[in-house]
Amino acid sequence: MSSMKFYRPADETTAERAYRELREAAQVFHHEFWGAENARFERERLCFINDAALRMLTVPEQAVSPTVDLAPFYRDYLNASYQRHLDYNRTWWRMNLRILTLGARAFLDRRRPGRRGSQRSKSV
Template sequence: MAAGRALRVGRAPRLCRSLTGRGCQRAPERGAECRDAAPSRVSRFCPPRKSCHDWIGPPDKYSNLRPIHFYVPEDESPSEQKLRELRQETQEWNQQFWAKQNLTFRKEKEEFIHSRLEAKGLGPRAESGQKATLNAEEMADFYKEFLSKNFQKHMYYNRDWYKRNFAITFFMGRVALERVWNKLRLKQKKTHS
């Protein structure tokens, strides 16, 4: 799939649609949100203004994660808003962590390669002009060292990730129950009228 294209989220079976939201409504702030975004945005991708679904954009060049543009319905309930905000916050947290982690990885990898080539008396380019590289066994030393050095950081990341996902799952269940409850109340009102 081309990097500039996006996948549309929301093509779910009928039962899932009944639990995940009301009919398609236009979110007036979506177009303004994309136009007025700060240049430090993760992605410049912007879904169509009339979209009534969440959209997944192309991978971010620093974190390698696909940013999600969340649909904001006009009649969003407080629980739905809390769920969306929690998902947005988790996405931003993930983006920041992996962008920083990938930058550190690349920097340390280049330093490792440079130091090993220098120890062998080689320059950054081979005689043929191609970039000099190390073999798989030498790179395995780097990967092992990097993972060992960052073990604690990854352990804390995983712990926080599970906490966040548990909270998101809890609010998803709460929103689904509220929607079912609201539908049942509407049906009762119609039958008693």
């Protein structure tokens, strides 16, 4: 996954900087979590397939093709990783709420009267 580059205006306000930095931190958080999760999943899946292949060699009458036998692996993996995914989702939602709060603050800060970049129209 390639990382996004966030725009950094020359006159960035404190609220805008906090908003941008939290968005960058969220991106790093997602990248690290899913990189580790995908590596863990692949490692455990390969172990499961190797164990199934070994069972096929040692006890042919109990052998089931690893492609057919992956459903129990997926179920067990999801059950085992439930708490980890729950913690990830809780952290993600807290982070998203904080990002929304900071984004609104940055938006309002940028549009204050007299501030460069204000979107207020001038009446004649």
